[in-house]
Amino acid sequence: xxxxxxxxxxxxxxxxxxxxxxxxxxxxxxxxxxxxxxxxxxxxxxxxxxxxxxxxxxxxxxxxxxxxxxxxxxxxxxxxxxxxxxxxxxxxxxxxxxxxxxxxxxxxxxxxxxxxxxxxxxxxxxxxxxxxxxxxxxxxxxxxxxxxxxxxxxxxxxxxxxxxxxxxxxxxxxxxxxxxxxxxxxxxxxxxxxxxxxxxxxxxxxxxxxxxxxxxxxxxxxxxxxxxxxxxxxxxxxxxxxxxxxxxxxxxxxxxxxxxxxxxxxxxxxxxxxxxxxxxxxxxxxxxxxxxxxxxxxxxxxxxxxxxxxxxxxxxxxxxxxxxxxxxxxxxxxxxxxxxxxxxxxxxxxxxxxxxxxxxxxxxxxxxxxxxxxxxxxxxxx
Ligand SMILES: NC(=O)c1ccc[n+]([C@@H]2O[C@H](COP(=O)([O-])OP(=O)(O)OC[C@H]3O[C@@H](n4cnc5c(N)ncnc54)[C@H](O)[C@@H]3O)[C@@H](O)[C@H]2O)c1
Numbered sequence: 001x002x003x004x005x006x007x008x009x010x011x012x013x014x015x016x017x018x019x020x021x022x023x024x025x026x027x028x029x030x031x032x033x034x035x036x037x038x039x040x041x042x043x044x045x046x047x048x049x050x051x052x053x054x055x056x057x058x059x060x061x062x063x064x065x066x067x068x069x070x071x072x073x074x075x076x077x078x079x080x081x082x083x084x085x086x087x088x089x090x091x092x093x094x095x096x097x098x099x100x101x102x103x104x105x106x107x108x109x110x111x112x113x114x115x116x117x118x119x120x121x122x123x124x125x126x127x128x129x130x131x132x133x134x135x136x137x138x139x140x141x142x143x144x145x146x147x148x149x150x151x152x153x154x155x156x157x158x159x160x161x162x163x164x165x166x167x168x169x170x171x172x173x174x175x176x177x178x179x180x181x182x183x184x185x186x187x188x189x190x191x192x193x194x195x196x197x198x199x200x201x202x203x204x205x206x207x208x209x210x211x212x213x214x215x216x217x218x219x220x221x222x223x224x225x226x227x228x229x230x231x232x233x234x235x236x237x238x239x240x241x242x243x244x245x246x247x248x249x250x251x252x253x254x255x256x257x258x259x260x261x262x263x264x265x266x267x268x269x270x271x272x273x274x275x276x277x278x279x280x281x282x283x284x285x286x287x288x289x290x291x292x293x294x295x296x297x298x299x300x301x302x303x304x305x306x307x308x309x310x311x312x313x314x315x316x317x318x319x320x321x322x323x324x325x326x327x328x329x330x331x332x333x334x335x336x337x338x339x340x341x342x343x344x345x346x347x348x349x350x351x352x353x354x355x356x357x358x359x360x361x362x363x364x365x366x367x368x369x370x371x372x373x374x375x376x377x378x379x380x381x382x
Contacts, residue, residue, distance in 0.1 A: 002042040003035060006340065007083030009107070011051040011074060011098065012090025014061055016185065017112060021141075021332040022089055023048065028065055029333060036340050044340055051077055052090075074098075078105040085110060085343070089139075091187055093194035096121035103128050108135040110339050113203040114363065115356030117194050122360035123381075126353035137339045137349065138356035140207045144331035150292035150322045151276060151285060152212060159294065160280025163256050166213055168205060170274040171245075171263035177231025184264070186232035189240035196242035198223055198366050201262050203359030205248075208276070210358065211350070214254040218377045221248040221366040226265040248366060286319065290328075293319035357381060 008027065012018045027046045030036050035043030050070035052058050058070040071077055078086065078101060086102035088095055088111040096116035102109050109129060115138050116122040129136040142148060154160065174184050187193035188200060198221070209216060223243035230240040245263035252258060272288025283296040301318050304311075335351065342349035358381055365376040 002040075004038075004042050004044050005047050006044050006085065006343070007080070008046050008048045008085040008087055009051055009074075009077045009083050009102075010048045011086070011088045012112075013048075013050045014052045014054060014057045015089055015091070018089035019061065021330070022087065022336070023050070023061075023067075024065065025330045026333040026336040028067075029330075030336065030340075036337055038341070038344055039346055044344065046340075049077055049083060075101075078102060078107065081106075084108055088112060091185075091194055092199065093117050096125050099125045100128060103132050103134060106132070106134070108343060109353075110137045110139070110336075111356070112139045113356065114199060114359055115203075115353055116360060117199065119357065119360040119364045122353070122357040126357050129353050135339075135343050135349075136353045137335075137342070137351045138353060138359075139332065139335060140204075140211075140351045140355065141331040141335055142204050142208050143211055144334040146290045146324070146328040147272070147287035147292050148208065148212065148276065149328070151278065151287040154278075154283075154285050154292070154294065154322075155212070159283050159285070159296070160278055161282025161297075163213065163278060163280045165279050166209065166256060166258040167277040167279075168208075168258070168260040168262070168274065169270055169277070170201065170261070171266040171268075172273050173267050174244075174264040176227060176229070177235070178237075182231065182233070186230065186238065188264075189227075189230050189242055189244065190238065191242045197244050197262060197264060198246055198370075199363055201246075202248075202363045202366050203356070205260055205262075206359045206362040207351075207355060209250065209252070209258055210355075213256055213258065213278075214252040215380070216258075216362065216378055217251045217253045218375050219248055219250045219362065219365055219369060220375045221246060221369040223247075223366070223370045226263070243370075246366070246370075248369075292322045294322060295319050354381060 013023050027048050031046050035045035037043050048067055050058050050062055050067055051074050055072055062070040086107040086109045088098055092114055099109050175182050188195045223246040225243055226245045228240055231237050245265050248260045250258040276287045278285050285292055285294045341347040365378055369376045
């Protein structure tokens with residue numbers, strides 16, 4: 001069987017997402033299974049080079065996972081013609097500049113979300129990528145989560161009838177870092193380092209809603225900085241000066257209303273850390289990360305409002321759990337496989353940098369709505 005090596009420069013790979021999702025669960029799994037088969041049987045075998053700032057961390061990561069190549073010299077890596085793809089999972093603020101360099105070096109680019117920290121930069125790198133004729137993409141993993149794939153199947157089956165509304169409820173308690181160590185990187189809570197809940201999460205909501213339910217027409221958003229003091233990885237106190245809770249309402253072009261509550265300052269009492277609830281005329285569903293529960297019109301109980309009587313009803317028991325009818329591959333890996341196929345002209349690809357720019361457009365609309373306390377209409381991007 002023919003093999004085709006694919007050299008991938010993986011920048012920021014010692015970080016949380018870079019190591020766990022992209023290196024270990026995606027690229028190395030594909031490599032260790034002998035590569036990704038193309039239609040003609042050729043196997044594309046990823047050959048990553050790990051790039052970062054800390055030599056010691058890189059060496060240990062490379063040794064642990066038996067990766068032969070690593071370097072702290074990004075420019076040197078970009079200059080090597082044998083490596084065709086630039087991937088970035090470093091912190092957000094550096095991204096647009098790195099992507100420009102990579103495009104100038106003739107690389108195909110695939111990057112974590114958000115693709116930049118401003119819409120202007122996000123749109124510029126999309127234009128540059130198109131002009132250079134390279135293949136480009138942004139990580140939009142959430143649509144490949146098992147829960148959302150089940151939701152998508154309900155949509156395709158016409159389960160909902162006419163969809164009326166969508167409710168996204170996201171969040172969990174992120175420890176402040178004084179009593180217990182933090183469980184997210186501290187830069188997420190510093191404005192100057194590219195932190196903030198809206199910048200982090202709105203890009204996800206944009207593509208989940210846009211690609212599942214329809215184009216977003218306008219939004220109103222209220223954001224709050226609930227916890228102004230946190231402690232970092234070294235136990236040092238710092239001013240947490242970004243939004244860490246937000247509340248948005250969106251109108252879709254097709255008339256659906258979507259509502260999003262998202263926060264790093266809420267304690268979980270729902271089915272999952274994120275839930276997507278859809279209500280339609282013929283049925284409703286709630287998807288979490290893995291599971292999806294449905295209630296069809298004909299299975300809907302008759303609620304009677306009577307606050308004077310205690311009703312010992314288990315409202316959760318009125319929902320039916322959708323079965324796992326297939327093995328679900330890791331969502332990041334699914335998208336990597338699609339991107340690699342796209343590099344070789346195969347399969348569908350709908351996660352280009354224009355989609356990334358749409359995320360930043362919604363981020364800026366949310367900030368503006370919050371600042372000016374009003375609804376913002378979104379222009380359709382060309
Ligand atoms: N798709 C998702 O679900 C998802 C989830 C979380 C984070 N992210 C995105 O992934 C990116 C990384 O987030 P994370 O949570 O892994 O953060 P992290 O802090 O764990 O990792 C960031 C990495 O960037 C590196 N880095 C920082 N400054 C650098 C510099 N000047 N030069 C080179 N490298 C530098 C760090 O050393 C680290 O390896 C962010 O853009 C974030 O928005 C995506």
